[in-house]
Amino acid sequence: MSVLVYTENWDGKFKKLSFELVSYASKIAEMTGTSVTTVTIGDMADDELKTLGRYGAEKVICIKNDNLSVLDNRNYATVLAQVAQSEGSKVIIVANNNRGKAIAPMLSVKLKAAIGAGVSQLPLSINPFTVYKRTFSGSSFAHVVLKTDVKIITLAQNSFDIIESNRDVKIEKIDVQIDVPKTQVKDVQKQTGKLLLTDAEIVVSGGRGMKSPDNWGPLVELADLLGAATACSRPVSDEGWRPHEEHTGQTGKIIAPNLYITVGISGATQHIAGVSGSKYIVAINNDKSAPIFEVAQYGLVGDAQKVLPKLVEAVKEIKGK
Amino acid sequence: MKILVCISHVPDTTTKVKFVDGDTKLDTTGIQWVINPWDELSLTRALELKDDPSTGVKSVTVAHVGGAGSEPTIRKALAIGADDAIRVNAEPADAYFVAAQLAEVAKKEQFDIIMCGIESSDYNGSTVGGMLAEFLNIPSVSAVSSLKIENGQAVIVREIDGGKETLTVPVPFVAIVQKGIAKEPRIAAMRGIMMARTKPIKLYEPIAIEPLTEYVKFELPKPRAACKFVDPENPKQLIELLQNETKLI
Numbered sequence: 001m002s003v004l005v006y007t008e009n010w011d012g013k014f015k016k017l018s019f020e021l022v023s024y025a026s027k028i029a030e031m032t033g034t035s036v037t038t039v040t041i042g043d044m045a046d047d048e049l050k051t052l053g054r055y056g057a058e059k060v061i062c063i064k065n066d067n068l069s070v071l072d073n074r075n076y077a078t079v080l081a082q083v084a085q086s087e088g089s090k091v092i093i094v095a096n097n098n099r100g101k102a103i104a105p106m107l108s109v110k111l112k113a114a115i116g117a118g119v120s121q122l123p124l125s126i127n128p129f130t131v132y133k134r135t136f137s138g139s140s141f142a143h144v145v146l147k148t149d150v151k152i153i154t155l156a157q158n159s160f161d162i163i164e165s166n167r168d169v170k171i172e173k174i175d176v177q178i179d180v181p182k183t184q185v186k187d188v189q190k191q192t193g194k195l196l197l198t199d200a201e202i203v204v205s206g207g208r209g210m211k212s213p214d215n216w217g218p219l220v221e222l223a224d225l226l227g228a229a230t231a232c233s234r235p236v237s238d239e240g241w242r243p244h245e246e247h248t249g250q251t252g253k254i255i256a257p258n259l260y261i262t263v264g265i266s267g268a269t270q271h272i273a274g275v276s277g278s279k280y281i282v283a284i285n286n287d288k289s290a291p292i293f294e295v296a297q298y299g300l301v302g303d304a305q306k307v308l309p310k311l312v313e314a315v316k317e318i319k320g321k
Numbered sequence: 322m323k324i325l326v327c328i329s330h331v332p333d334t335t336t337k338v339k340f341v342d343g344d345t346k347l348d349t350t351g352i353q354w355v356i357n358p359w360d361e362l363s364l365t366r367a368l369e370l371k372d373d374p375s376t377g378v379k380s381v382t383v384a385h386v387g388g389a390g391s392e393p394t395i396r397k398a399l400a401i402g403a404d405d406a407i408r409v410n411a412e413p414a415d416a417y418f419v420a421a422q423l424a425e426v427a428k429k430e431q432f433d434i435i436m437c438g439i440e441s442s443d444y445n446g447s448t449v450g451g452m453l454a455e456f457l458n459i460p461s462v463s464a465v466s467s468l469k470i471e472n473g474q475a476v477i478v479r480e481i482d483g484g485k486e487t488l489t490v491p492v493p494f495v496a497i498v499q500k501g502i503a504k505e506p507r508i509a510a511m512r513g514i515m516m517a518r519t520k521p522i523k524l525y526e527p528i529a530i531e532p533l534t535e536y537v538k539f540e541l542p543k544p545r546a547a548c549k550f551v552d553p554e555n556p557k558q559l560i561e562l563l564q565n566e567t568k569l570i
């Protein structure tokens with residue numbers, strides 16, 4: 001018996017998300033009196049695999065097989081189901097990101113395991129197994145009982161703090177029998193060298209109040225100085241002022257950074273739906289009655305074009321640049 | 322080729338939700354029900370594909386699991402342009418239940434492409450599409466932002482964390498769609514609304530399936546601290562506050 005965590009790797013490396021998942025799993029293992037096993041797919045060095053021990057993993061399984069080099073949802077679900085069965089795992093944890101969302105539902109049917117999707121806290125109780133998840137696009141939360149023997153949790157990114165709990169890890173490298181994938185990838189376009197919006201701790205986001213695509217310079221500069229990612233509202237990406245992958249909200253990316261700084265965003269429900277998990281929200285808007293001020297903890301009523309350069313200066317001063 | 326678009330119906334996305342019966346149920350009074358935004362976009366894309374004769378798409382069917390109360394939502398999909406509709410006559414108990422019902426429909430009716438949205442804006446499951454594919458033993462592709470049919474083959478772009486992939490997959494498959502799949506949802510024209518009245522809605526009785534989950538309680542988010550305003554003439558104050566209070570800068 002163990003808590004099983006699927007820890008995705010990015011070209012052989014883990015990232016903060018992986019550590020969040022393992023930390024979370026360790027807490028559940030503690031609550032249920034068991035240990036944490038992780039599974040990752042791909043070619044990985046032992047040193048990198050061992051890092052998961054720092055967050056509480058006791059056994060780290062690494063699976064390598066050429067038929068798993070592309071994400072074929074069914075193949076991945078098949079492999080994870082096999083591991084879960086051989087480990088006798090009762091709780092399986094995956095990230096609620098693109099990949100996790102692609103695999104978890106299939107895994108659920110294979111194992112007849114209930115899913116708690118988009119969970120953002122530790123279970124409220126173990127018996128019955130009750131999870132806390134976002135509903136109605138963040139305008140409410142639900143307590144959901146997972147009624148099956150095996151349970152799957154997809155954990156929202158950036159919702160659980162990393163906890164260090166050094167453990168010795170046992171590494172197991174295994175191969176599996178798996179079919180040639182039906183999904184045939186012809187072309188990959190990766191965003192290189194850019195901080196991913198979903199990974200960022202600080203995000204600076206612009207709306208229609210930025211007025212023109214030509215006004216983004218100081219916003220991007222502010223983001224760079226803060227080590228932040230940039231984002232935007234839907235009309236901004238619809239107009240082509242900013243790339244589509246920056247659009248946050250109900251129909252865009254759902255993010256939960258520690259700090260979300262909005263500039264010229266009105267705060268429509270559908271926008272807030274994607275960012276309400278942020279720890280702090282800052283609003284810069286020239287209309288004091290804009291709804292964004294109802295969800296923001298820090299506000300500045302003013303013209304974006306005047307304010308942004310001054311903010312850039314202030315951050316430069318603090319950072320001694 | 323036959324396309325099935327699975328549609329859920331959800332409270333209008335600006336609804337301020339409230340709960341009743343000791344916070345165990347959604348208060349449905351005054352709620353405007355709409356087609357889940359993603360499903361409206363998948364329907365739009367399915368119809369675009371059908372409009373183009375080179376794709377070989379012959380029909381677009383919509384399927385919904387829900388009580389008679391959701392018929393207006395189905396009629397709306399027919400008015401937008403779906404050829405016919407299927408309703409499984411059962412309250413959607415949970416994602417597993419819904420996917421199992423849809424799988425029964427799909428087994429009987431045989432579709433080449435099944436489209437689901439990436440999430441329903443009510444329970445935010447992101448699970449029905451993948452479960453459906455697994456029940457049918459067919460591939461699923463998730464986070465699909467483009468779906469084309471070229472020389473009889475589906476060419477798909479999916480979003481991965483930090484990029485995009487272009488891929489092919491043989492039919493039948495489930496496409497789980499997201500932003501980009503269609504630009505704007507197609508809206509019903511007068512003619513469509515008239516025609517929708519006579520289009521068939523086939524009724525299926527549900528198969529017996531135990532839901533795997535139970536929603537026992539809802540709560541509203543904790544109110545956030547009131548907004549602290551800084552002097553607009555002195556934006557530096559904002560940075561100082563963030564530095565001192567959030568410790569993130």
Ligand SMILES: Cc1cc2nc3c(=O)[nH]c(=O)nc-3n(C[C@H](O)[C@H](O)[C@H](O)COP(=O)(O)OP(=O)(O)OC[C@H]3O[C@@H](n4cnc5c(N)ncnc54)[C@H](O)[C@@H]3O)c2cc1C
Pocket residue numbers: 206207208209210232233234235236247248249250251252263264265266267268269270271274284285286287290302303304305334358
């Ligand atoms: C089904 C559905 C899904 C949707 N999904 C999303 C989504 O995922 N994400 C999303 O963002 N939207 C979404 N929308 C759209 C949403 O309803 C709003 O229309 C949108 O968020 C508004 O974007 P905005 O705040 O940039 O623009 P606006 O609403 O035009 O607001 C601009 C703001 O800038 C302020 N402003 C103007 N000039 C200045 C200035 N010089 N300096 C400072 N401030 C200024 C104004 O006071 C105003 O508050 C969705 C809508 C629907 C129907």
Ligand SMILES: Nc1ncnc2c1ncn2[C@@H]1O[C@H](COP(=O)(O)O)[C@@H](O)[C@H]1O
Pocket residue numbers: 326327328329330357359360384385386387413416419423436437438439440441442444445446447448449450
């Ligand atoms: N009751 C339902 N009837 C038909 N399709 C549904 C239903 N519920 C969900 N779906 C489909 O599954 C997608 C994802 O929903 P969910 O997994 O509930 O977030 C939706 O966009 C629909 O395509």
